[in-house]
Amino acid sequence: MHEYPVTEQIIKIASEAAREHDAARVSLIRLVVGEQSGFVGDSIQMYFDILAVGTLCQGAALEMEYVKAQWICPGCDCYYVREPLSFACPQCGQDGLPSEVGKEFYVKDIEIEGRKDDESVC
Amino acid sequence: MMKVSAERIDVTQSIYDENDRIAAETWKVLDEKCIFTVNVMGAPGAGKTSSLIHLIQNMPQTRSYVLEGDIESDIDTVKMKGLGIETLQINTYGACHLDAPTVQKALEGLPLSEPGILFIENIGNLVCPAEFMIGEHIKLLVCSVAEGSDKPYKYPLAFEKADMILLTKIDLKAYVDFDEAFFFKGVQALNKDAAVFEVNAKTGEGFDGAAKYLENLASGGTEVKTYP
Numbered sequence: 001m002h003e004y005p006v007t008e009q010i011i012k013i014a015s016e017a018a019r020e021h022d023a024a025r026v027s028l029i030r031l032v033v034g035e036q037s038g039f040v041g042d043s044i045q046m047y048f049d050i051l052a053v054g055t056l057c058q059g060a061a062l063e064m065e066y067v068k069a070q071w072i073c074p075g076c077d078c079y080y081v082r083e084p085l086s087f088a089c090p091q092c093g094q095d096g097l098p099s100e101v102g103k104e105f106y107v108k109d110i111e112i113e114g115r116k117d118d119e120s121v122c
Numbered sequence: 123m124m125k126v127s128a129e130r131i132d133v134t135q136s137i138y139d140e141n142d143r144i145a146a147e148t149w150k151v152l153d154e155k156c157i158f159t160v161n162v163m164g165a166p167g168a169g170k171t172s173s174l175i176h177l178i179q180n181m182p183q184t185r186s187y188v189l190e191g192d193i194e195s196d197i198d199t200v201k202m203k204g205l206g207i208e209t210l211q212i213n214t215y216g217a218c219h220l221d222a223p224t225v226q227k228a229l230e231g232l233p234l235s236e237p238g239i240l241f242i243e244n245i246g247n248l249v250c251p252a253e254f255m256i257g258e259h260i261k262l263l264v265c266s267v268a269e270g271s272d273k274p275y276k277y278p279l280a281f282e283k284a285d286m287i288l289l290t291k292i293d294l295k296a297y298v299d300f301d302e303a304f305f306f307k308g309v310q311a312l313n314k315d316a317a318v319f320e321v322n323a324k325t326g327e328g329f330d331g332a333a334k335y336l337e338n339l340a341s342g343g344t345e346v347k348t349y350p
Contacts, residue, residue: 002218002219002250004217005217005221006137009137009139009140009141010137012140013133013135013137013139014133017131017133017135018131021129021131023129023131027128028128031137036278036279037253038249038250038253038279069278084275085272085275086275087275087308087311087312095307095310095311096311097311098278098282098312103279105136105137105138106133106134106135106136106137107133107134107135107137108132108133108134109130109131109132109133109134110130110131110133111128111129111130111131112128112129112131113127113128113129115129
């Protein structure tokens with residue numbers, strides 16, 4: 001259930017962008033999914049295949065770019081991926097702070113086909 | 123004849139945008155009515171409902187309202203109403219968190235006639251309630267010692283986003299090998315601002331301090347983050 005409403009949003013965002021560009025259909029949707037966003041790509045794909053039917057996104061491929069959660073060390077200012085059950089910086093051992101890297105969840109871009117102004121008579 | 127050629131269109135739009143827009147609308151309506159709103163998060167069985175009852179009973183001068191989120195049943199609402207607490211039930215029938223449109227719609231059925239504190243008890247879940255804003259002023263995380271001291275490490279986002287944390291069932295510490303130092307080290311790494319209160323709903327221990335802190339937040343005595 002978790003991915004159902006967000007998949008509806010993905011289709012809505014992609015369809016609106018496609019309509020703004022007078023596209024006949026969306027062929028590809030690229031998502032950026034942070035590890036801490038809590039969303040699972042395979043599950044989004046499963047709902048997408050069902051929910052996209054009858055929309056401009058029907059048959060579109062979903063491409064996901066995953067981003068690992070990163071922490072910032074207050075000591076050495078570096079970004080790092082933490083080890084399980086620890087927040088320690090691998091360089092200096094200080095506990096780091098959460099960062100925004102890994103919380104992303106957005107539609108990066110889409111590929112569209114059949115733009116009306118592409119039409120030409122041969 | 124149509125020429126088929128793929129064209130890339132930049133979108134860069136957050137999938138939370140619509141939810142966040144509705145959450146901001148709800149927050150504005152509640153804020154104008156002087157209703158301080160608390161998004162209550164925690165795993166199933168953490169003690170969310172018992173904690174709310176104690177908090178509300180420790181604030182007799184404050185008008186309290188509750189929006190109870192559950193997948194099914196109205197057990198908690200019946201309990202709250204039995205104690206004279208104005209409560210409305212939301213059942214999500216499968217959805218694992220409350221989102222802004224659900225809360226906005228549900229609030230139409232809860233007359234908030236005078237200023238006070240509205241507690242929105244989210245679905246029992248330590249993951250996605252932290253991801254969706256619903257119009258709250260603060261997030262209150264309820265976490266029990268019985269869940270284990272490793273929870274900040276396993277569910278970091280809930281601890282990072284919390285403005286206030288209740289550590290419940292502290293009478294069970296000795297029986298569940300709760301490693302206090304490990305728990306607080308994790309909380310501290312994730313969140314240096316959240317106030318943590320240790321409480322016991324069996325005896326009521328600790329709730330007076332938590333209630334005072336919350337009343338102070340609600341009255342503007344302690345700075346609360348502005349709505350993003």
